[in-house]
Amino acid sequence: MSVHRDDAASKMGMWIFLFTELLLFGGLFLVYSIYRFMNAEAFAHAGSELDVFIGTVNTIVLITSSLTVALSISAIQKNKKKLALGLLWMTIVFALVFLVNKYFEWSHKIEHGLFPGMEHYMSLPPGEKLFFYLYYFMTGLHGLHVVVGSILLLFVIARIRQGRITHDNFVFHENGGLYWHLVDLIWIYLFPLFYLIH
């Protein structure tokens, strides 16, 4: 006896959840754009203090991690279980690389007193304070999503090993992948808004 499954519906459910995530970050992007509109020069000046190199490296890391997740779904569909698992582990390694970069980036700023409440931060003009406040909040919330996404992918790995995700039952894998791509999608906007536009 087989259990009824509705893959199309579970995928749609995942997308509806992703819409709430998009609007969560959308609200923050709206705040960012209005404050940028009102403090254009301060935002441009504060933005030039971020390290474009680390930002670019992290962008490439995330894009590549998106690739390995997408490839792992194709692999499981082709019944290449080992390849799929390897690609998923690679994704998690990329996620860790991203977070380690973020850690160094943040601690470098904090060492210089550039965190809300710290001395250097408090001496900045209001517009630059807003920029760094939004920078920490938005990249922090995004970093949290990287952590959650990695945990979700660990569940995908576990289910593949248990044989609960197979070449003809992989919607959980696809949904985990969708979440991971969303994390990449949001970074695609965060990167130019914070690191590039001076």
Place this chain on the structure above:
Amino acid sequence: MMNHEKNHIVPFSLHLWVWVGLLVLTLLTVSSVLVDLKNFVVFAALLIATLKASIVAIYFMHLKFDKKILSMMLGLVMLVFIAFIVLTFVDYSFR
């Protein structure tokens, strides 16, 4: 009962090409900073970001091969979001 819709498998090569495309656009957006685009900086950055995001959604997120209703729903959400942005900016611009 299994619902066997035709399972579309995206070939590895397509994913790799999409990845190459995304890398090229990333380098483009980074190098666009070196050129002085004056007032178009924000516009150019958002344009390239939206291009990249669309590529991720269409290929990596499989929208191209899924039921069209998902793409339509995403389009609707984006329209709502754009409406929020436009209305807020209209409000701020005329204060």
